[in-house]
Amino acid sequence: MKICMINNIDEPHERRKRKVPLKLGGGDINSSNLTIKDEYRVNSFYAVLDEIVTSIKDRFDENYLSIVVLCEKLFLTKVLLSNDELKEIACFYNMHYDDLRSEQRLYKTALDEKKDWSLAASTKFFIQHNFHLSLSTMTELLKIMWTIPVNVCGCERSFSSLRRIKTYIRNTTGQERLTCLALINIERDYEIDIDAIVADFVSKKDERKKVF
Structure with missing residues (x-):
């Protein structure tokens, strides 16, 4: 074969x-x-x-949405989940309830209450504080959160950006450049350090150092 x-x-x-x-x-x-x-x-x-x-x-089952809401409450808010809510998550994903309860307290203690958290921001916070090395149960749960199918129109809007980027004038744009332009347009909400990009660009060739 x-x-x-x-x-x-x-x-x-x-x-x-x-x-x-x-x-x-x-x-x-x-x-x-x-x-x-x-x-x-x-x-x-x-x-x-x-x-x-x-x-x-x-x-895509509607009953699954209640678990998603609990997971969002776990990662994106300062509010502690009740024992019943933690048991529901642990039972659904076949996790250890005691580990999840103790890890929740450690995570919520470090979480900033005033900040509006998104899944991307909470993941960055999770990694920066090395929680992915110490909170094994919540790490697995966070991975599951990233694999849940998107049920909002935000991802669909990103595809429409291609029509705005690849216009008649840019019809000969190569695939690599088009991908980079689309990525910049889709992820425009992220803060970009222009100085760091310029410094990296200049450092790659000695001729650029003379000019810049």
Whole structure:
């Protein structure tokens, strides 16, 4: 098989047929006529595909939104979650309730109450304080938060920026430049240190140092 050859994996072989004892009637247990390829398609490919479809349906389930709201309350506010709310999150994601409760107190103590937190800002704060090294349960929960499908139109607006950037005059713009321009336009809310960019640009060539 191609996948086995590419990844240097031994090709699967047909399973040895097991026979039923004569006192139980005799015959073969696995008397299926499936080929090795069909067997892996049924038992592996279809099984994985079914798991993916089920996970996608669960992610977009309306009952899932209550968990998302609790996670946002956990990371973006100073308010401590109640024991029932923590148990609901821990039960849903199969996490340790005691670890989540203790880690919440450490995180909330360091969180600034006056600041309006977003998921990106809280993640940056989380990493800057090395919580990703000490708060393992909340780290896993934060990773899950970043994989939740976006259900707002903010991401759709970013795609419309391409129409504003690639105009008739810029029709010959290359892919790399177009990607950079789109990224600057989409992430325009982030603060950019122009001096640091200029310093990095000048430091790459000696000729630029003479000019600047």
